[in-house]
Amino acid sequence: MTGRERGDRRVDHDKEFLARRFDADRGHLRAVAYRMLGSVSEAEDAVQEAWFKLSRSDVSGVENLSGWLTTVVGRVCLDMLRSRGSRREDPLEYYVPDPVVRVADTTDPEHAAELTESVGLALLVVLDTLGPAERLAFVLHDMFAVSFDEIAKIVDRTPAATRQLASRARRRVQDATPAPGPDARRQREIADAFLAAAHGGDFEGLLAVLDPDVVLRADGGRTLAAVSQVVRGAEAVIAQALTYAKFRTDTLRVVANGQPAVLSVVKGRPGSLMTFTIVEDRIVALHILADPERLATLGLSAEDLARATS
Structure with missing residues:
Protein backbone atom coordinates (compact mmCIF):
# COMPACT_ATOMS: atom_id res chain seq x y z
CA MET A 1 0.00 0.00 0.00
CA LEU A 92 -43.95 40.18 14.95
CA GLU A 93 -47.05 40.67 17.10
CA TYR A 94 -49.01 38.25 14.92
CA TYR A 95 -46.27 35.68 14.38
CA VAL A 96 -46.85 32.13 15.64
CA PRO A 97 -43.62 30.08 15.74
CA ASP A 98 -43.41 26.76 13.91
CA PRO A 99 -45.07 24.05 16.03
CA VAL A 100 -43.86 20.47 16.24
CA VAL A 101 -46.99 18.33 15.97
CA ARG A 102 -47.90 14.72 16.63
CA VAL A 103 -51.25 12.95 16.73
CA ALA A 104 -52.55 13.01 20.30
CA ASP A 105 -52.89 9.29 20.91
CA THR A 106 -49.55 8.17 19.46
CA THR A 107 -46.26 7.68 21.21
CA ASP A 108 -44.17 10.85 21.20
CA PRO A 109 -41.54 10.36 18.47
CA GLU A 110 -37.96 10.96 19.54
CA HIS A 111 -37.62 13.74 16.97
CA ALA A 112 -40.55 15.69 18.40
CA ALA A 113 -39.46 15.12 21.99
CA GLU A 114 -35.93 16.38 21.49
CA LEU A 115 -37.14 19.51 19.73
CA THR A 116 -39.89 20.57 22.09
CA GLU A 117 -39.06 19.39 25.60
CA SER A 118 -39.94 22.31 27.92
CA VAL A 119 -40.49 24.78 25.07
CA GLY A 120 -44.13 25.69 24.46
CA LEU A 121 -45.27 28.12 21.80
CA ALA A 122 -45.87 30.81 24.42
CA LEU A 123 -42.19 30.68 25.38
CA LEU A 124 -41.10 30.79 21.75
CA VAL A 125 -43.26 33.88 21.23
CA VAL A 126 -41.44 35.57 24.13
CA THR A 177 -44.01 33.19 30.27
CA PRO A 178 -47.02 31.42 31.84
CA ALA A 179 -46.47 29.19 34.84
CA PRO A 180 -46.59 25.41 34.31
CA GLY A 181 -50.09 24.04 33.77
CA PRO A 182 -51.86 20.93 35.07
CA ASP A 183 -51.02 17.43 33.84
CA ALA A 184 -51.50 16.50 30.20
CA ARG A 185 -54.79 14.66 30.77
CA ARG A 186 -56.35 17.65 32.53
CA GLN A 187 -55.09 20.05 29.87
CA ARG A 188 -56.74 17.95 27.18
CA GLU A 189 -60.01 17.92 29.14
CA ILE A 190 -59.98 21.73 29.31
CA ALA A 191 -59.16 22.05 25.60
CA ASP A 192 -61.98 19.66 24.74
CA ALA A 193 -64.37 21.63 26.97
CA PHE A 194 -63.45 24.80 25.07
CA LEU A 195 -64.11 23.16 21.71
CA ALA A 196 -67.41 21.64 22.84
CA ALA A 197 -68.59 24.99 24.21
CA ALA A 198 -67.54 26.81 21.04
CA HIS A 199 -69.34 24.35 18.77
CA GLY A 200 -72.40 24.46 21.01
CA GLY A 201 -72.49 28.27 21.15
CA ASP A 202 -72.16 28.05 24.94
CA PHE A 203 -70.96 31.47 26.10
CA GLU A 204 -70.92 30.54 29.79
CA GLY A 205 -69.06 27.32 29.05
CA LEU A 206 -66.36 29.26 27.22
CA LEU A 207 -66.16 31.83 29.98
CA ALA A 208 -65.60 29.04 32.51
CA VAL A 209 -62.42 27.76 30.82
CA LEU A 210 -60.86 31.05 29.67
CA ASP A 211 -58.61 33.22 31.78
CA PRO A 212 -60.03 36.79 31.91
CA ASP A 213 -56.82 38.08 30.29
CA VAL A 214 -56.52 35.32 27.68
CA VAL A 215 -54.65 36.27 24.49
CA LEU A 216 -55.45 34.80 21.08
CA ARG A 217 -52.76 35.15 18.43
CA ALA A 218 -53.61 34.15 14.83
CA ASP A 219 -51.04 33.97 12.04
CA GLY A 220 -52.23 33.62 8.45
CA GLY A 221 -48.84 34.23 6.86
CA ARG A 222 -48.53 36.01 3.54
CA THR A 223 -51.32 34.03 1.90
CA LEU A 224 -53.99 34.77 4.52
CA ALA A 225 -52.69 38.04 5.94
CA ALA A 226 -56.24 39.23 6.69
CA VAL A 227 -56.57 36.41 9.25
CA SER A 228 -53.59 37.61 11.29
CA GLN A 229 -54.61 39.35 14.49
CA VAL A 230 -54.15 39.50 18.25
CA VAL A 231 -57.31 39.36 20.39
CA ARG A 232 -57.14 40.10 24.12
CA GLY A 233 -59.63 39.37 26.87
CA ALA A 234 -62.10 36.54 27.43
CA GLU A 235 -65.19 38.18 25.93
CA ALA A 236 -63.36 39.23 22.75
CA VAL A 237 -61.89 35.74 22.36
CA ILE A 238 -65.33 34.19 22.90
CA ALA A 239 -66.77 36.35 20.15
CA GLN A 240 -64.08 35.09 17.78
CA ALA A 241 -64.58 31.48 18.87
CA LEU A 242 -68.33 31.60 18.33
CA THR A 243 -67.89 33.21 14.92
CA TYR A 244 -65.44 30.59 13.64
CA ALA A 245 -67.38 27.70 15.22
CA LYS A 246 -70.07 28.27 12.60
CA PHE A 247 -67.69 27.00 9.94
CA ARG A 248 -67.56 23.35 10.97
CA THR A 249 -64.67 21.31 9.62
CA ASP A 250 -63.22 17.91 10.33
CA THR A 251 -60.83 18.06 13.26
CA LEU A 252 -57.93 16.01 14.57
CA ARG A 253 -56.78 16.05 18.20
CA VAL A 254 -53.03 16.58 18.20
CA VAL A 255 -50.24 17.67 20.52
CA ALA A 256 -48.13 20.70 19.57
CA ASN A 257 -44.94 21.33 21.54
CA GLY A 258 -46.25 19.18 24.35
CA GLN A 259 -49.52 21.12 24.60
CA PRO A 260 -53.06 20.12 23.58
CA ALA A 261 -54.00 21.30 20.12
CA VAL A 262 -56.61 20.72 17.45
CA LEU A 263 -56.02 20.64 13.72
CA SER A 264 -58.83 21.48 11.32
CA VAL A 265 -58.68 19.37 8.17
CA VAL A 266 -60.23 20.58 4.90
CA LYS A 267 -60.37 18.18 1.95
CA GLY A 268 -57.62 16.06 3.44
CA ARG A 269 -55.28 18.98 4.09
CA PRO A 270 -54.46 21.00 7.23
CA GLY A 271 -56.68 24.08 7.43
CA SER A 272 -55.54 25.61 10.74
CA LEU A 273 -53.90 24.56 13.98
CA MET A 274 -55.03 25.85 17.38
CA THR A 275 -52.75 25.28 20.36
CA PHE A 276 -53.82 25.84 23.99
CA THR A 277 -51.63 27.18 26.80
CA ILE A 278 -53.28 26.32 30.13
CA VAL A 279 -52.45 27.47 33.66
CA GLU A 280 -54.45 26.51 36.75
CA ASP A 281 -57.36 25.04 34.77
CA ARG A 282 -57.75 28.16 32.63
CA ILE A 283 -56.70 28.82 29.05
CA VAL A 284 -54.30 31.77 29.12
CA ALA A 285 -53.24 31.74 25.46
CA LEU A 286 -54.45 30.42 22.13
CA HIS A 287 -52.08 30.22 19.17
CA ILE A 288 -53.66 29.71 15.76
CA LEU A 289 -51.48 28.92 12.77
CA ALA A 290 -53.44 29.39 9.54
CA ASP A 291 -50.51 29.95 7.17
CA PRO A 292 -51.01 27.39 4.36
CA GLU A 293 -47.32 27.33 3.51
CA ARG A 294 -46.22 26.36 7.01
CA LEU A 295 -49.19 24.08 7.68
CA ALA A 296 -48.08 22.03 4.68
CA THR A 297 -44.77 21.32 6.45
CA LEU A 298 -46.21 19.90 9.68
CA GLY A 299 -45.17 16.41 8.65
CA LEU A 300 -48.48 14.65 9.32
CA SER A 301 -49.17 11.77 6.96
CA ALA A 302 -52.27 11.32 4.81
CA GLU A 303 -53.15 8.45 7.14
CA ASP A 304 -52.97 10.82 10.13
CA LEU A 305 -55.13 13.42 8.43
CA ALA A 306 -57.68 10.77 7.43
CA ARG A 307 -58.37 10.20 11.13
CA ALA A 308 -59.98 13.65 11.43
CA THR A 309 -63.64 13.57 12.43
CA SER A 310 -66.46 16.08 12.17
Missing part, protein backbone atom coordinates in the same frame (compact mmCIF):
# COMPACT_ATOMS: atom_id res chain seq x y z
CA THR A 2 1.40 3.38 -0.95
CA GLY A 3 1.65 6.32 1.40
CA ARG A 4 -1.04 8.08 -0.59
CA GLU A 5 -3.42 5.14 -0.23
CA ARG A 6 -2.82 5.02 3.53
CA GLY A 7 -3.45 8.76 3.68
CA ASP A 8 -6.68 8.43 1.73
CA ARG A 9 -7.89 5.67 4.04
CA ARG A 10 -7.03 7.79 7.07
CA VAL A 11 -9.03 10.70 5.65
CA ASP A 12 -12.01 8.42 4.93
CA HIS A 13 -11.78 7.00 8.46
CA ASP A 14 -11.71 10.48 9.97
CA LYS A 15 -14.73 11.56 7.91
CA GLU A 16 -16.66 8.47 8.98
CA PHE A 17 -15.78 9.13 12.62
CA LEU A 18 -16.88 12.76 12.39
CA ALA A 19 -20.11 11.75 10.67
CA ARG A 20 -20.90 9.29 13.48
CA ARG A 21 -20.08 11.87 16.14
CA PHE A 22 -22.20 14.47 14.42
CA ASP A 23 -25.16 12.11 14.12
CA ALA A 24 -24.87 11.40 17.84
CA ASP A 25 -25.18 15.12 18.57
CA ARG A 26 -27.73 15.94 15.86
CA GLY A 27 -30.76 15.82 18.16
CA HIS A 28 -29.13 18.12 20.70
CA LEU A 29 -28.03 20.55 17.98
CA ARG A 30 -31.51 20.56 16.46
CA ALA A 31 -33.00 21.38 19.87
CA VAL A 32 -30.58 24.29 20.31
CA ALA A 33 -31.35 25.67 16.86
CA TYR A 34 -35.13 25.31 17.28
CA ARG A 35 -35.08 27.33 20.50
CA MET A 36 -32.89 29.93 18.86
CA LEU A 37 -34.97 30.26 15.70
CA GLY A 38 -38.50 29.03 16.47
CA SER A 39 -38.56 27.48 13.00
CA VAL A 40 -38.22 23.80 12.22
CA SER A 41 -36.93 24.34 8.68
CA GLU A 42 -34.44 27.01 9.71
CA ALA A 43 -33.26 24.83 12.58
CA GLU A 44 -32.54 22.03 10.12
CA ASP A 45 -30.66 24.49 7.90
CA ALA A 46 -28.57 25.64 10.87
CA VAL A 47 -27.68 22.06 11.81
CA GLN A 48 -26.73 21.29 8.24
CA GLU A 49 -24.50 24.37 8.13
CA ALA A 50 -22.82 23.14 11.32
CA TRP A 51 -22.03 19.86 9.56
CA PHE A 52 -20.50 21.74 6.63
CA LYS A 53 -18.31 23.70 9.04
CA LEU A 54 -17.29 20.54 10.87
CA SER A 55 -16.41 18.71 7.67
CA ARG A 56 -14.18 21.61 6.58
CA SER A 57 -12.47 22.17 9.94
CA ASP A 58 -9.49 20.62 11.66
CA VAL A 59 -10.89 19.56 15.02
CA SER A 60 -8.05 17.28 16.02
CA GLY A 61 -7.23 19.59 18.94
CA VAL A 62 -10.84 20.00 20.12
CA GLU A 63 -11.34 18.25 23.47
CA ASN A 64 -15.11 18.70 23.70
CA LEU A 65 -16.56 18.22 20.23
CA SER A 66 -20.17 18.42 21.44
CA GLY A 67 -19.47 21.77 23.04
CA TRP A 68 -17.67 22.97 19.92
CA LEU A 69 -20.66 21.99 17.75
CA THR A 70 -23.07 23.72 20.13
CA THR A 71 -21.19 27.00 19.82
CA VAL A 72 -20.99 26.60 16.02
CA VAL A 73 -24.77 26.14 15.81
CA GLY A 74 -25.20 29.12 18.13
CA ARG A 75 -23.07 31.30 15.87
CA VAL A 76 -24.94 30.15 12.76
CA CYS A 77 -28.30 30.88 14.44
CA LEU A 78 -27.11 34.30 15.59
CA ASP A 79 -26.26 35.21 12.00
CA MET A 80 -29.64 33.90 10.82
CA LEU A 81 -31.50 35.94 13.45
CA ARG A 82 -29.64 39.09 12.50
CA SER A 83 -30.38 38.51 8.83
CA ARG A 84 -34.03 37.77 9.60
CA GLY A 85 -34.39 41.00 11.56
CA SER A 86 -33.11 43.08 8.67
CA ARG A 87 -35.56 41.61 6.16
CA ARG A 88 -38.62 40.67 8.21
CA GLU A 89 -41.80 42.25 6.87
CA ASP A 90 -44.53 40.48 8.83
CA PRO A 91 -45.55 42.15 12.13
CA LEU A 127 -38.05 34.52 22.79
CA ASP A 128 -38.95 36.15 19.48
CA THR A 129 -39.16 39.52 21.26
CA LEU A 130 -35.52 39.31 22.38
CA GLY A 131 -32.61 40.76 20.46
CA PRO A 132 -30.43 38.17 18.71
CA ALA A 133 -27.55 38.41 21.22
CA GLU A 134 -29.94 38.32 24.20
CA ARG A 135 -31.69 35.27 22.81
CA LEU A 136 -28.40 33.49 22.21
CA ALA A 137 -27.09 34.23 25.71
CA PHE A 138 -30.32 33.09 27.37
CA VAL A 139 -30.84 29.96 25.29
CA LEU A 140 -27.27 28.72 25.44
CA HIS A 141 -26.71 29.50 29.12
CA ASP A 142 -30.10 28.94 30.75
CA MET A 143 -31.31 26.07 28.60
CA PHE A 144 -28.08 24.30 27.67
CA ALA A 145 -25.61 25.33 30.41
CA VAL A 146 -23.02 26.82 28.07
CA SER A 147 -20.60 29.03 30.01
CA PHE A 148 -20.61 32.79 29.63
CA ASP A 149 -16.94 32.61 28.63
CA GLU A 150 -17.88 30.51 25.60
CA ILE A 151 -20.95 32.60 24.73
CA ALA A 152 -18.90 35.80 24.97
CA LYS A 153 -16.72 34.58 22.11
CA ILE A 154 -19.79 34.16 19.89
CA VAL A 155 -21.35 37.57 20.58
CA ASP A 156 -17.99 39.38 20.76
CA ARG A 157 -18.65 40.73 24.26
CA THR A 158 -16.95 40.32 27.60
CA PRO A 159 -18.22 37.52 29.85
CA ALA A 160 -19.64 40.15 32.22
CA ALA A 161 -21.52 41.87 29.38
CA THR A 162 -22.76 38.49 28.17
CA ARG A 163 -24.03 37.70 31.65
CA GLN A 164 -26.02 40.94 31.54
CA LEU A 165 -27.53 39.98 28.19
CA ALA A 166 -28.77 36.72 29.66
CA SER A 167 -30.01 38.45 32.81
CA ARG A 168 -32.11 40.95 30.83
CA ALA A 169 -33.51 38.17 28.67
CA ARG A 170 -34.29 36.05 31.74
CA ARG A 171 -36.32 38.85 33.34
CA ARG A 172 -38.37 39.32 30.18
CA VAL A 173 -38.97 35.60 29.84
CA GLN A 174 -39.99 35.22 33.49
CA ASP A 175 -42.34 38.20 33.30
CA ALA A 176 -44.08 37.01 30.14
